[in-house]
Amino acid sequence: MTTSPLAELSTHVTDLIARIDRAATLADLHADEPFIVGKRSILSTLQKSLGALAPEERKSAGAQLQEARRGVEEAYHVRRTFLEEATRTQALEADRLDLGDVVVAKVSVPLAVGHPGIVAATQRQLEDVFVAMGFTVSDGPEVESDWYNFEALNIPPAHPARGMWDTFYVDLGEPETVVLRTHTSPTQVHLMEKAVAADSLPIHSVMPGRCYRRDTPDARHLAAFHQIEGLVVDRGISFADLAGVIETFTHSYFGPDISSRLRPAFFPFTEPSAEFEITCTICRGEGCRTCSQTGWIELGGCGMLDPAVLEAVGIDGDEWSGFAFGFGIDRCAQMRHQIADMRALIDNDVRFLRQFS
Numbered sequence: 001m002t003t004s005p006l007a008e009l010s011t012h013v014t015d016l017i018a019r020i021d022r023a024a025t026l027a028d029l030h031a032d033e034p035f036i037v038g039k040r041s042i043l044s045t046l047q048k049s050l051g052a053l054a055p056e057e058r059k060s061a062g063a064q065l066q067e068a069r070r071g072v073e074e075a076y077h078v079r080r081t082f083l084e085e086a087t088r089t090q091a092l093e094a095d096r097l098d099l100g101d102v103v104v105a106k107v108s109v110p111l112a113v114g115h116p117g118i119v120a121a122t123q124r125q126l127e128d129v130f131v132a133m134g135f136t137v138s139d140g141p142e143v144e145s146d147w148y149n150f151e152a153l154n155i156p157p158a159h160p161a162r163g164m165w166d167t168f169y170v171d172l173g174e175p176e177t178v179v180l181r182t183h184t185s186p187t188q189v190h191l192m193e194k195a196v197a198a199d200s201l202p203i204h205s206v207m208p209g210r211c212y213r214r215d216t217p218d219a220r221h222l223a224a225f226h227q228i229e230g231l232v233v234d235r236g237i238s239f240a241d242l243a244g245v246i247e248t249f250t251h252s253y254f255g256p257d258i259s260s261r262l263r264p265a266f267f268p269f270t271e272p273s274a275e276f277e278i279t280c281t282i283c284r285g286e287g288c289r290t291c292s293q294t295g296w297i298e299l300g301g302c303g304m305l306d307p308a309v310l311e312a313v314g315i316d317g318d319e320w321s322g323f324a325f326g327f328g329i330d331r332c333a334q335m336r337h338q339i340a341d342m343r344a345l346i347d348n349d350v351r352f353l354r355q356f357s
């Protein structure tokens with residue numbers, strides 16, 4: 001009697017399963033696949049040898065072989081699932097953000113901390129310059145009555161000069177009697193009233209703060225912006241004092257190669273009035289697009305206190321005289337840091353803001 005080709009079948013199955021379990025990685029398992037369940041497997045060889053058996057023997061041997069193959073394939077499948085899972089876990093492990101490391105980094109690398117915005121920083125620098133020149137720093141309200149924002153500044157109701165300021169009105173009291181201040185000049189009025197009440201003249205003060213105008217924002221304007229106002233009320237003050245303060249400020253803040261000049265202008269609250277300009281910081285006076293080829297950039301307005309303003313707050317214009325000035329803090333920041341578009345100041349883009357830490 002010939003030995004059945006399947007005599008060693010269970011040993012072969014045990015060997016195959018052992019081989020499957022030895023595959024340490026998916027790649028190893030794939031490489032072994034032809035030898036385990038594929039064409040080069042002992043199972044396929046045995047399958048072919050069944051052809052030599054008698055038909056009745058062949059049937060039961062075929063069923064036996066089929067059974068063995070199913071077992072091996074099952075073991076192969078289980079191993080493959082296990083190795084796939086292990087591969088995924090490994091990948092996740094490699095990708096994992098190690099919180100332990102982050103904590104270490106926090107200790108050893110200084111974390112980025114915030115810093116004052118460019119406008120706030122500019123305001124502080126401007127205050128420092130004026131404090132060094134003997135000025136105090138004062139504050140005023142952002143919501144004003146018509147009286148402080150306009151009337152006391154010699155701009156009566158319906159006066160055409162009101163057109164200089166596109167005003168936001170607050171819906172409070174009689175229509176158009178409460179405004180978001182359009183400039184810092186009303187703070188002058190508060191200061192003068194207080195000084196009269198306290199009998200504490202003279203005044204040498206600057207007043208920084210936020211102002212509002214119904215302007216469409218563009219490269220050089222924002223609807224909410226910042227000004228700094230200056231006020232001197234003293235005895236024997238002349239236009240030369242005003243020009244001297246403006247020039248000293250310009251050199252201190254912008255540097256010795258930037259100068260100032262005054263050009264005749266009109267403001268209802270000063271007489272005479274002037275616009276003050278500084279050397280264009282972009283071209284240093286050569287002439288460029290920003291300064292329309294003039295070499296000069298307008299920064300603000302100024303002038304000698306109008307007698308009508310002194311009278312409105314009850315100051316004796318025969319004894320006291322003074323000057324005032326006002327200019328944009330945002331504009332100063334723009335000029336000093338050469339910021340092409342002022343809207344960058346309110347975009348809150350950290351890539352921009354970080355440059356001014």
Ligand code: DAH
Pocket residue numbers: 182183184185229230267269270273300301302303323324325326327
């Ligand atoms: N308040 C003016 C403005 O916003 C600027 C100004 C001009 C302020 C002349 C002054 C001044 O104190 O004397 O347009």
